[in-house]
Amino acid sequence: MAGDAARRPRAFRRSPGRGWRWDGTEGMSPAAGPAPSRPFGGRERGRVSGGAGERRCRQRVPGPGAMGPARRRDALRLRGGGSPPLLRLFPGRLSAFPLFLLALLLGFASLLWLQLSCSGEGPAPAGQHRGAPRQPCPAPAPPLPPHEEPSWAPHRLALLVPFRERFEELLAFVPYMHRFLSKKKIRHRIFILNQVDHFRFNRASLINVGFLESGNDTDYIAMHDVDLLPLNEHLDYSFPEAGPFHVASPELHPLYHYKTYVGGILLLTKQHYELCNGMSNRFWGWGREDDEFYRRIKGAGLQVRRPSGITTGYETFQHLHDPAWRKRDQKRIAAQKQEQFKVDREGGLNNVRYRIESRTDLSVAGAPCTVLNVLLDCDMNETPWCTFG
Numbered sequence: 001m002a003g004d005a006a007r008r009p010r011a012f013r014r015s016p017g018r019g020w021r022w023d024g025t026e027g028m029s030p031a032a033g034p035a036p037s038r039p040f041g042g043r044e045r046g047r048v049s050g051g052a053g054e055r056r057c058r059q060r061v062p063g064p065g066a067m068g069p070a071r072r073r074d075a076l077r078l079r080g081g082g083s084p085p086l087l088r089l090f091p092g093r094l095s096a097f098p099l100f101l102l103a104l105l106l107g108f109a110s111l112l113w114l115q116l117s118c119s120g121e122g123p124a125p126a127g128q129h130r131g132a133p134r135q136p137c138p139a140p141a142p143p144l145p146p147h148e149e150p151s152w153a154p155h156r157l158a159l160l161v162p163f164r165e166r167f168e169e170l171l172a173f174v175p176y177m178h179r180f181l182s183k184k185k186i187r188h189r190i191f192i193l194n195q196v197d198h199f200r201f202n203r204a205s206l207i208n209v210g211f212l213e214s215g216n217d218t219d220y221i222a223m224h225d226v227d228l229l230p231l232n233e234h235l236d237y238s239f240p241e242a243g244p245f246h247v248a249s250p251e252l253h254p255l256y257h258y259k260t261y262v263g264g265i266l267l268l269t270k271q272h273y274e275l276c277n278g279m280s281n282r283f284w285g286w287g288r289e290d291d292e293f294y295r296r297i298k299g300a301g302l303q304v305r306r307p308s309g310i311t312t313g314y315e316t317f318q319h320l321h322d323p324a325w326r327k328r329d330q331k332r333i334a335a336q337k338q339e340q341f342k343v344d345r346e347g348g349l350n351n352v353r354y355r356i357e358s359r360t361d362l363s364v365a366g367a368p369c370t371v372l373n374v375l376l377d378c379d380m381n382e383t384p385w386c387t388f389g
Helices: 004-008 069-076 096-119 169-185 203-213 270-275 290-298
Strands: 011-015 021-024 047-050 052-056 158-165 185-195 221-225 229-230 265-269 317-319 354-364 367-376
Touching: 004 265, 096 290, 158 169, 158 203, 158 317, 169 229, 169 354, 169 367, 203 221, 203 290, 203 367, 221 270, 265 270
Parallel strands: 011 047, 158 185, 158 221, 185 367
Antiparallel strands: 011 021, 221 265, 229 317, 354 367
8 A cells, every 4th residue: 555655646634633634745755745736637636545444546537628517517526616506406417308397397387477467366566566457468469360361362252142041051151152262262251131121032132232231341242142052163253354254154053054144153343233233123032133134234335254164064063942942932923024024224223222230240160251131121112012912
C-alpha cells in the first residue's frame, strides 16, 4: 500500500473531529505543507483514507468540454455547488415519455384554469372581490361553412319547391338535394313553399312567392318538383347565363316527353324570370301552368336549352310520386277548361296575392332548408275555380 501511495499525486486523510486534511504528495514530506491543488478537471483523484481502514479510488475525470449532463452534475456535487433545483426534478437519464406526460399534465392544468376563470368558479383576480361579475370567455370564431369556400361556384341557387302535405317525399328530397348540390360545389338555399290556405293547390303562384321571398343573396332559381330526384351526377345545375335551362328535358323525364314541356326542373336567372313576369296565377289545381310559361319564355325572346351528352335516358331521374296512393287534383271547374289554354298576358309577379304566415329555418337529416308557410289569396271574380265549391 505504501507503493501505491507513492504513485498518487494527492492524498487526503480524515482525522476524527477535524474533517479532511492534506496528507502529502509524491516527493514531499508532511512537514513541507500542502502542495498547490490542481484546478478541477485534472487527470486523477487521489487516495481516500478514513477511519481505521483505507479505501482507494482511482478514476479518470474528463475535462469540462468532454463531460455529459450526468457527469457535469456529479462534478457540481464534488465542487460543493450542488445540483440546480430544476435538475433535481429529473432522473439521471430522461426519456421521451416522461417529458410528454409532463407536457400533457401542464396543458390540462392550463385548460382547467382557463375554464374556471371564465365560469367564475376559480380564484378571483387581484383587486377584484369574489362576487364581482367577470368577463365571459371570448367565443371561438365559427368555422367557415363548406359552401362559403372560394373553390365553390360564385353564384347562389334558390331551389324553389312548391309543397303541400307530401312529407314523406320532402324527408327524402331535402337531404338528397343538399348532398347532390354540395358535391357539385353549388352554393344553394332550399325553400319549401308550403301552401297552408284552403284554396286549391297553385304551383305557379307558390313559385312567384318563392322568387319574391328568396332574398338578394341568390341570383338564380330552380323551379323543382319535390318528387323528382336527379340520379346522374353530370346533370348541370350551374348558373344558366345563356337562358332558361330545362334539366328534366323530355328526353330524360320518366313521364313527360312532348317537345314544349318545361316542367319538373327548370333553371332561370332572376333577371330572365322577371323578364317573363314570372308565372301566371290563374292555374289552380294540377297541370297546365308549365305550358303557359313556355309561351312566356318564347314571348320574352329567350331560348330554352337542355342537357346534352346524358346517356341514362329515362333512368336519369327517380320519380317518388305514387299516383295510386296520392291522387292529383285534375278537376276542371266552371270555365277553367277553356281558360287553361289561354295565355295570361297581364298576371304574374306583378299581381300575386299572398301572406307569409311563418318562416322557419330547419334541418332535415342535417340538410338546411327554409320553410315558408304561405297563405295565397284568390279573386273569385277572376278565377272562381280556386275552390272546389
